[in-house]
Amino acid sequence: MDEDATVTLLILGESGCGKTTFLSRLKNPNLRFGNGDSAGNGLLRDGDQPFLYDIRFARKSFKLEVYDTASPNQHWSSLNPGVVILAYDISDRRSLDALKGWRNDITRYFQRGTGERIPVMMLGLKRDLREENDQIIYPQEAYRIAQELHCDRYAECSAVTGELIKEAFEDIAKVAAMTTTEKGAQGAGGCTVL
Numbered sequence: 001m002d003e004d005a006t007v008t009l010l011i012l013g014e015s016g017c018g019k020t021t022f023l024s025r026l027k028n029p030n031l032r033f034g035n036g037d038s039a040g041n042g043l044l045r046d047g048d049q050p051f052l053y054d055i056r057f058a059r060k061s062f063k064l065e066v067y068d069t070a071s072p073n074q075h076w077s078s079l080n081p082g083v084v085i086l087a088y089d090i091s092d093r094r095s096l097d098a099l100k101g102w103r104n105d106i107t108r109y110f111q112r113g114t115g116e117r118i119p120v121m122m123l124g125l126k127r128d129l130r131e132e133n134d135q136i137i138y139p140q141e142a143y144r145i146a147q148e149l150h151c152d153r154y155a156e157c158s159a160v161t162g163e164l165i166k167e168a169f170e171d172i173a174k175v176a177a178m179t180t181t182e183k184g185a186q187g188a189g190g191c192t193v194l
Contacts, residue, residue, distance in 0.1 A: 005062040007176040008050075010079055011123075012069050012102045013087030014095040018125030018159060019068050020044055022087070023051055025159035026169055033160045057173040064176055077109040082179040084110070085172065086122045086149065090137050090156060091129035096145065103149045119175045122146040124156030127163055 011019050024043045025031050031042045053064040069076050084106050088095040110118050124142050146154040155171045157164035
């Protein structure tokens with residue numbers, strides 16, 4: 001593998017679902033949130049896209065170039081991503097329901113040929129806000145939806161508390177690393193929960 005390989009990753013999801021906070025926490029693991037202030041110093045700005053992450057995984061090194069749907073520099077549908085993440089807010093059922101539309105957009109914009117398949121991961125954000133009520137989204141339900149949407153992986157985490165953030169990023173790195181092989185990441189679309 002080329003040491004200078006770059007994998008373009010696009011993270012899609014409804015506004016406010018936690019994408020920027022998640023990406024900011026990955027950039028700065030020591031980022032602290034307090035008093036409900038998630039807009040404090042240290043959060044990435046949309047104008048700074050793409051966000052770059054150096055990855056060393058399974059004896060491979062590559063650069064991860066991440067674009068959020070809020071990129072002001074270009075419309076996300078003009079990108080050529082190697083991996084797409086479908087993100088939703090665990091405490092907001094509407095953001096989960098919206099993933100079906102985002103999944104249709106992936107097919108429309110990025111899967112042009114017969115049999116061509118882009119790796120897709122589903123990511124539940126704001127895990128710290130999961131609480132017992134009639135809107136609760138249990139992991140089993142989210143996993144079922146990830147399977148219905150033909151996602152390759154499902155993970156969830158909380159950027160605010162840091163819970164499962166490292167594991168979620170490892171999952172992203174695994175999916176991205178697959179795209180750097182000769183075969184690429186043309187998986188069968190079976191979802192793995194990690």
